[in-house]
Amino acid sequence: MLLMQKVDKIIIEALEEDMNNGDITSDTLINDNQRSKAKLIAKEDGILAGCEIFTRVFDLVDSHIKMNLFFKDGDSVKEQDVIGKLYGPTKSILKCERIALNLLQRLSGIATMTNNFVKEIEDMSVRIVDTRKTTPGLRVLEKYAVRTGGGFNHRFNLSDAVMIKDNHIKAVGSIKMAIEIAKANIPHTMKIEVEVEDLEQLKEALDSKADIIMLDNMSTDMMKEAVILAKGKAIIEASGNVTKDRIKDIAKTGVDIISIGAITHSVKALDISLRFC
Template identity: 50%
Template sequence: MGTEELNRIMDAAIDAAFREDMPSGDITSESVIPAGSRSEAYFLAKEDGVLAGLPVARRVFEKLDPSIIFIERFREGSAFHQSDKLARVKGPTIALLKGERTALNFLQRLCGIATATRRYVEAVAGTKTRILDTRKTTPGLRLLEKYAVSTAGGTNHRSSLSEMVLIKDNHLRRVGSVSEAVRRARAAVRPGIRIEVEAANLLQVREALAAGADMIMLDNMTVEMMRQAVALAAGRVPLEASGNMTLDRVRAVAETGVDFISVGALTHSAKAIDISLDFVS
């Protein structure tokens, strides 16, 4: 993701957060803090994690007051530990207080996703398998959450329904067969659009291969069934394992030889990392 695109995505999300949090300003800070007051604060980690989201936190304060100084102490994607100071921010006190919660909400959420992603990436280290995210994201924050996944070493799956074809069980129930679904999709979409098929059993894997699918999702299969699917595909198309992919079993799944493992929990269940903004002046 380029800087320009990231800024556009950040601005949209931050503007929405400001409308939610300050529809009529910050009546507390504006009432009790002198207008000329200046302060300095640190983003303090309360637990270990992987960093993602400092550019978003920086942008929150830039939009509130361009004079605010924001100094990052850690790089995106790096591991940090409890009591580490992740960044320093200095400027008008009222602006810092206005941005505190919005910046922390983004930072804690994105660090949580990055931390969860890194655990899965490390669990399959040494295999060829890559960890994929899904569309199970927070409405309005999908691209930022996928940014956190990629920052921690994960790989982004499709970002929207418009990006690629993914024929799933509900499509197949209506269409009737894998081959017919692939045929219809191939006839309808422009050249270059990938077509992936969800397969619940080895018969559907064979049908997807015969139909010319570009990728096959192995849905809720046993480890042994996935191993057989890898043998059937014989490297002709990438295989994605999906369904109940916990840390406890992800290594065994990777060792079957699948190319990807998609993990919805990276974004729908990641625990936010505890981070505070501590004022020192």
């Protein structure tokens, strides 16, 4: 569920960025009394995410714009599907069009890419999760889109959990020392995750009672060994170089979680257009 107060803040900032002093083209060319009808059309197949956000852009600019969407978030659309129709003041529709489409297209692209990964391993007991590799300022929306596509969220931000990565280890001196310091300074309710690059680091993390261990850029053969060593001792997450061609082999190693940065940082926006009719 999205907190609309945060959504509104993102939309308002985007609108201010796009027309800090109005829309010179529409304000010059279009009469205030002119009304138009428009269709929202899918130009390719995909999974929708951000329909409520799309609608909210228009609501915030002009409550006289009427919207009728025929699909909802999580629905599959096909090329040339009419996603919805809208009617209202022409000038207001033109002012909203780009921001509304940008958000809908990007979030639908994330949901679509996530769903493509999820379908590859839908018969296996492993979760696809996102990372913090999100667009600055849009994390709340992009992580929502991941969930819409059938994925799950990793930690939301740096405050959620301890995640000890390679630079933390180098700064402190060792995995063992990093975990000891963390345990001495965090609430007992907070989990500790450690990133490891080989089996020796894995053993050190297990001996130090890490709750979650991330296998960073390991081969599938090494992952299999890691899963055997860690069985019943920690949650195991695979990360790094996760592609659609490779994801089934990663899932078959027995890991619990597969994190994929690409579903937010390397996504292609779903092609959707708004056309007057």
